[in-house]
Amino acid sequence: MIKVGITGQSGFIGTHLCNYLSLYKNEITIVPFFDEYFNDQNQLETFVGKCDTIVHLAALNRHNDPETIYKTNIELVRQLINTLEKTGNRPHILFSSSTQEERDNVFGKSKQEGRKLFASWAERSGGAFTGMIVPNVFGPFGKPYYNSVVATFSYQLTHQELPRIEVDAQLKLIYIGDLVRIIHYLIMNKIADSEFRIAPTDEARVTEVLALLESFKDKYFENGIIPDLSDPFKRNLFNTFVCYIDHSKFYPFRLKQSKDERGSFVEVAKLDSGGQISFSTTRPGVTRGNHFHTRKAERFAVIKGKAKISLRRIGSDQVTSFDMNGEDPSFVDMPVWFTHNLTNTGDEDLYTIFWISESYDSNDPDTFFEQV
Secondary structure (H helix, E strand, C coil), rough: EEEEEEEEECCHHHHHHHHHHHHCCCCCCEEEEHHHHCCCCCCCCCHHHCCCEEEEECCCCCCCCHHEEEEEHHHHHHHHHHHHHHHHCEEEEEEEHHHHHHCCCHHHHHHHHHHHHHHHHHHHHHCCEEEEEEEEECCCCCCCCCCHHHHHHHHHHCCCCCCCCCCCCCEEEEHHHEEEEEEHHHHHHHEEEEEEEECCCEEHHHHHHHHHCCCCHHHHHHHHCCCCCCCCCHHHHHHHHHCCCHHHHCCEEEEEEEEEEEEEEEEECCCCCCCCEEEEEEECCCCCEEEEECCCCEEEEEEEEEEEEEEEECCCCCCEEEEEEEECCCCEEEECCCEEEEECCCCCEEEEEEEEECCCCCCCCEEECCCC
């Protein structure tokens, strides 16, 4: 069992890494970390003493004063190194640097110098160090106007704001899910490399990224049409986009219903691509689900009967529930990293149609059970 501590645990990458590593409970134990530890030397020493591995993610990305960015990031590195030397502990250190090292800015400079400081510590102490040089990271739950242009554009398009392109740069991108899998691999194999370059998974111009997100707004946000998710980059962008929607206001999304003497017809899902659509009946009082997915997009549509659908983001205690009735057909989509369930709250069988972006694969189900 490897005890892993993550500085910056509450940040964008830290949240995803903590969530992902928590799936491997037989391999890894997460050592809790709070930002306040950097202001309490005793707490920081206790934290360091408990860890077999430390992933140092804590950093300042943006500030009105560039010098504050540089000083803050270097000070955090020095403080951690001083604590390592004081305690004599030599955990495997993984440091998240950035391809911004190659650019003339204070953030890149602070990351490059921080990486070199850790490399010097490892050489002096005999400790293991991995200096990860990471391209631009995007994915769900990033902070708009701070973490990435994808987060900013997704937020703007779902909150009636107008995106603006300042520089149409060529972006080298990596999806957060791919990054945390690489970090997991580095931890488990204790790979030490002071200049470990992580290759981007995708490249696109800013205009191309915005065009894809605008297509999601037009098709999905405004018309409920599921876009073509066969391309991994588009799928990852879509999963990111959906997480910036205000779910409490957007759902339930009203479906088109036609009635005549034969009965009723409901358009459940319009697809630009395939996936799997399933229909089920659920007896009164029965609950289905209590699981989450890390990459699959999924829709629950109530066609007949009464139901309650509940969602909870992994790592949060906040549960959002929707009471639904087949007399007014509607759907709720399941964002990635949200555990979810469906309960028949009526007195008759509940009719539900399910759509999921991938056909079921027992060797790779991407389904993790956790109570809502």
